[in-house]
Amino acid sequence: MSPGLLHYLAVSGLIFLIGLAGVVVRRNIIVVYMCLELMLAAGVLAMVVFSRFLGQTDGQVFVFFIITVAAAEVAVGLALIVALFRARRTTRLDELNTLRF
Amino acid sequence: MSVSPLLVIIGAPLLGVLALLFRVPGRLVALGSTGLMCVGALWAAACMPAAGGMQYRQGFDWLEAGGIRVTMGLGVDGFSLPFVILTCVVALAAVLATPRNMPRAAEFYACLLLIAAGAAGSFLATDLVFLYIFHELALVPTFLGIGIWGDGPRRVFVTFQTVVYLMAGSMVLLAGILGLLWALRAASGVAVVSTDLVALRDLAAAHAPGMAAQRWVFGFLLIGFGTLVGLFPFHTWAPRAYAVAPAPIAMLHAGVLKKFGIYGLIRVGLAVLPSGADAWREWLLVLLLGNILVIGWAAVQQKQLNDMLGYSSVMHMGYLFLGVAAGTNLGLTGVALLSVGHGLSIAGLFAVSGMVLERSGTLAMGQLGGIASRLPTLGFAFSVLGLASIGLPGLANFAGEISILFGSWGAHGDLSWGPMPALSWGVVAAAFGLILSAVYMLRATKAVFFGPGGSVEVEAGPIPMAWRASVFILIGCLLVVGMAPAGLSMAASSGLAEWLGGVAR
């Protein structure tokens, strides 16, 4: 009995949680961003797993679009981080609280 | 919309406010509009038939949404006539009592006129929603008046507290009104409830809401109206506000606006929710005794003249609530009479205390003294008005108080030889309140006006003629109503009989 749906989902869930923990714990904005990508990757993995186990390739088409959008998002995010870095000279998340109460 | 006295009464001040927007001398406009109001009131009184039903009904549909139909309606009947006359007379007196050198006079007169319009409107409105709207219209300028022209160290704090307190009261009242409409719709099953008072009363008579609903809704109405009037635990805003308010604002608010709560409670509470009123009777009795006795004793202890007047005004509200608790026709007629009497006398007293403040710079009774020897008019006016407010026969308050005491004696209980009903014990305590009122009023008269002279230098000099006219008008009306109250009392009692129908025993 080869590895079933649940196992794959478990792996993607684990990766998702690790990403989430990273986002919350880490202070450096770049690393937070990477963890965000990690969560996204977990999502992609789950999509592929479901599409394969349900036998339809729609899932994979959808994944294709996800990856494209993710790429676009990374580009914009990093551009923002660069602009932010130039303006504030820091990447520590705690110091970026001008909008805060 | 034919020209009727009611339009004159409400229109005059509103037009006055408009006129004040242009560079028109404020005092002239204010005097003109309040004068017109009095003419309208007299016109309405003159043409009031003996039947006492709602006269001059006019109005137009204003809003129909969410299951209620609101009509902007005006009308006056025997019961609301005394209140309207009181509003117009006190408005005129307040304008006259305003000192000439008032800073930003035009805005001040605008505030006065708005309060007068709001108060008159709330007594003339024949629609529950407009009753509420007019009162709120009158409240806003009161806060402005206290905040801007008031004096005293904690002016801003007191204004803030008053605003929040009265807003809370209004919200509770609004909840009560909405609860009322909802309960009626639930009980009667009619799709759209017209908020016209007459329609509401008939609907409630036909399909009386359940006991629990009546108890809850009347509770909200009582607490809401009570806060606006100064029912015992909800009264703390009143003395502080009057201590800080300028005299004309205090005159108008204490004299007229505070009666709105009592008028509303009778007009809406007793008519639409009679068994709700029965349920709350004991609680109301306890609260009003708090009013009479607790506030009475607190008044004896006051050090400032305006504080004392504020407490005395709140204490007399206890008598009005006793009349409402009794709910008998005689008791409620007494409420109408005492409202007029108390309105006139407390307005006069605040006018005098305003002048005392102007002439001596302080209202601390410890420092003041001997003002009657330097300013005899002031001494005479305060004595007469003070005696009126503690129920001297021959002046209006007494007729009201005696009717309330007789109306409440033995109401809701048999009077044969058994133990006295609860309300009669309330009357005993209220009668004891007469002694308390005598104690604090005479103590104040002696401290401020009699005696050799206080430590504060009082600026003698002639009292302006306008101020004399204002006090003369108030004392004159007190005498007229006091000497011959039959006119007002018959109008009020027939109006009440027609309005409360079988309710008032």
Place this chain on the structure above:
Amino acid sequence: MDATFFEWVLFWTLAVGAVGFALLVVAGRSPVSSALSLACSMVFGAGLMVQLRAYFIAAVQVLVYAGAVIVLFLFIIMLMDLRAEVGRRRGALGLLAVAVVCVSMAVAGWRALAPLAGGGGPPPAAPDEVRQFGRLLFADNVLPLEVTGVLLLVVMVGVVVLCRPGGADGERGRP
């Protein structure tokens, strides 16, 4: 030792690899090591996909995701010559809170997905899987494809504007 045993060995190595490197991303001291471990994690993920016979997606993931995105990260890190994070770690209480949240999500997920357990491996891949994929992509979903294209164009213009020496707001010409 039949085929399933081999599959399980492959699955476990790939799974442990992916999760391990994901942990490294979070626990990594310097951002560079985090970036690299992120790349490795992506590759192991792709491996899993290969095991699932979704070859095209695996290839796309490695190419676009692991390749381009991670390289971009490295590029930015180098640009901003970040030193290793010097601030103190998050307070114990914070860590505990996060742990609680993650564990509860894990439990909730497990409870929700429990009925799916069992069931064998994935059905055999369709022979013309890529052709089918192409038809889907260019026949049925041509509109989303074009929109994505436009999106990428917009993103490129945005990035160029953002990273111009004037910075996001342009007029303050600070270095």
Place this chain on the structure above:
Amino acid sequence: MPGALWWLLLLLPIGSALLITAVLRPYRVASAAVSVFSAGACFMLAVWGVASGAAAPEPVAWLRASDWVVMVAMMLDPLAEVMLLVVTGVGFVIHVFSLGYMSDDPGRSRFFGGLSLFMFSMTGIVVSGNLVMTFIFWELVGVSSYLLIGFWFERPSAAAAANKAFIVNRIGDFGFLLGILAVWGTLGDLGFGPLRAKIEAGALDTAPWLPVFLMALGLFCGAVGKSAQVPLHVWLPDAMEGPTPVSALIHAATMVAAGVYFLCRVFFLIEMSVPALDVIAWTGGATALVAALIAVRQDDIKRVLAYSTVSQLGYMVMAVGLAAPAAAMFHLCTHAFFKALLFLAAGSVIHALHHQQDIWKMGGLRTAMPVTFWTFAAGALALAGCPGLSGFFSKEAILEAAHETASPLLWLGLLTAFLTAFYMSRLAMVAFFGEGRERRAREAKESPAVMVVPLVVLAVLSVVGGGLGIYGVLRGEAAAADAEGHGWLVPALSFLVFAAGVGTGAWLYRDRERDPLRLGALRDKLYFDEVYGATVVAANGRLAQFWDWFDHFVISSLFVRGTGLVAGGVGNACRFLQGVGASGYAFLFAAGAALLLLWAAVR
């Protein structure tokens, strides 16, 4: 006389009062003239009305609600007519006297305004036809006495005395009002006529004794307050702060008698409760004795007369308690004459000595002011009960009533009579005999005619008052016949007591510089004021402080400000949610998601 003219009795004085206060205040002569004219006209009207036996006018509705109406009605039976004559007569005489007495006072117009207001209210009480109307004029009389006592309001003592008088009266009115309410509640009517008819028809026969007792006690409360009976008598001696004509008119002749008059008016109601009668009788007796004792040791001439008034009022109330209202009214009438006379004589002495009121600073006035002395002597003898004068007959009638019911009050009455004779002879000896102890006493001259003539008129009335057949009118002609044959015991005893009193007084106080009797307690008015001050007034003060504290701190600070603080606190507490920083937001986001998942999973 047409019935409608009776209304003038009320309209004239109130008209003059309003006219004076509103218009004539600056013109002192005109206001005095208007006031005296209205008093004189009222007296003429009263005499003409009583002589012509005019019927009472139609009542007018004063206050009307749906089924309850208060009428302004007049009730003119022999009792009211006698009282009316006394009130208007004495009132007019005192108005004339005031012309002279107040001639040099700046506030004269205000004084006459007050007097007219008083005449209006007093006449109102006399002619009133129902309980509420009586209560209305009751309060008006209280207010006019407040205004007149506090006439010289610059003096703090006068202002305090005025307050004291009004508040003590108000306490009496409190009980009175409850009495009226009880009567109205149980019998359902306010007019005296209908009430009397209902009671005679047996409305109260089935009633349990306590409510009737309380009702009668309530009505008696009003009399206790107004006629200064023991618990509430403290205000009358302080009321001497007012000008002397005021003391004469209000605090001797008329106002204080209103209580007794009212008791006689509602006697048909009070007599239904025997325990109430006993309470009334013993209160009257106690008041008479206590006041007489205190009067013995007073040094201020007006204070002596004030306590004497309280004592005589005690006599009248005792008579009512002994079911002899006619005797009480007879004594009231005679007392009105000689007490007004005594006060006016004292006024004339004070006026001559430039406001000197201490008797130990006087002396030798017998030669300096002969007419005042002889009129004063006539009044004093009448008061002391010298046989043949009016006081003797009226006091004897009261003692006769006590004798008939064989109650111990007879001996108490005789003791009081002795004390009365004693302090009056003391007063006469110290003030009028011997020689002037002070310069002002030696240079005193007789008062002008306008003051002396009223003295003579009142002296004549005091002397012949007993024989005018007032007693016959009061008790109704039928009973007059058997009045004489009462046996000799009481007249003999009262003469004996009179002689003893005058004798000891004369012997003890001939040519004395100081008062030989120590009796400090009596000089300090048996410490009533101090006791009241320590108990009632202090309790009121402490209660006021407590409730003020309660209102200030518990309600306005604790509840009102408290809710404000609570609202602020909750707001603050929630603030942390908003300001945690980026990672905080992420955490909250994650926590929310986790909760949702858990909820979805568990449901």
